[in-house]
Amino acid sequence: MRALRTTLVVLVILAGVFVAVDRVAVYVAESQAEDRVKVDGARIGSTDISIKGFPFLTQVAGSELDEVDVKITGIETTAAGRTLRISTMNAELHEVRLTDGFSGATAAHATGTAVISYEDLTKAASDGVAVEYGGKGKVKVTGAVNILGRTMSRSVLSSVTLVDGHTVRVRADKVPGEGIPGLEGLVREKTDFEREVGGLPNGLKLEKIQPTSDGLEISVTGTDVRLAG
Structure with a gap:
């Protein structure tokens, strides 16, 4: 009986260690991904990445993440001599394939919202x-x-x-x-x-636009959305 309790304690400790290691790996991956996000033909301000799903390490082993939430603040493009800035863009990326030695990422499908402020x-x-x-x-x-x-x-x-x-x-x-x-x-x-409106990640397209008190709210969807690499 004592041996069983000892085994259970060891398993709990190992599980806790695995969870801790997994969460640290997520944090490191999110930080690295934020520095790698690029949008062709546009300048971007800050990027915030949140990797969903557990465990993360098994997802990486399979080179595919269940869901990645992305927030980009300040996307600037120029068209016809005028700069149009997207204030914020939030997107949910699903079935994100990791490529090029984990330096690239392409989502099978994505949905999100972009906002252009009145300013x-x-x-x-x-x-x-x-x-x-x-x-x-x-x-x-x-x-x-x-x-x-x-x-x-x-x-x-x-x-x-x-x-x-x-x-x-x-x-x-x-x-x-x-x-x-x-x-x-x-x-x-x-x-x-x-x-x-330019500066969206490749694969995203505008679906609907609606003026709100906070700015122009634009629904975006896409397939094979490439964020990096």
Whole structure:
């Protein structure tokens, strides 16, 4: 009986050691992975990696991780001379295959959310234009136009849509004309614009966009999503 108890104690200790070693290995792997995340054609700020599933060591032995959660803060790309910054992107990667001596990682499928703040959207808009949340799924766009030497500021409520799965289009629902010929066209030249959203990891595509109080919220999905290597 004493031998059995001793054996059980040893097994518990070994299990505890295995768990501790496994968790340390996860921590080290997450830290190394954060330094290796690259996005083609874009600059990124900080990256946070969380490897799910237990035990981690057996997943590594099989060269595939069940789930990896990724948060990237500050993804910057340039299109048509304008920089568009994705404030944050959170993605859940599933069935992540480790390749190239564990220096590369490709997820079989992924889902996530990217957010473009109104501050960043304002910087990407035309000069002198400000964008903010307009309520009820709309954005408020304010710009100044010059009519016969007089500067007039106009604000419009605009709809935001996705074009061809990679471009954000902001277009005013209605522009107050106030009986001034050509005013609507001048206002739209300022307030209506399109900007391409780049800088997403290869394999991710935009699915849906929705203005919220925190910014433009974009749903993303993808297959064979490559994050590193």
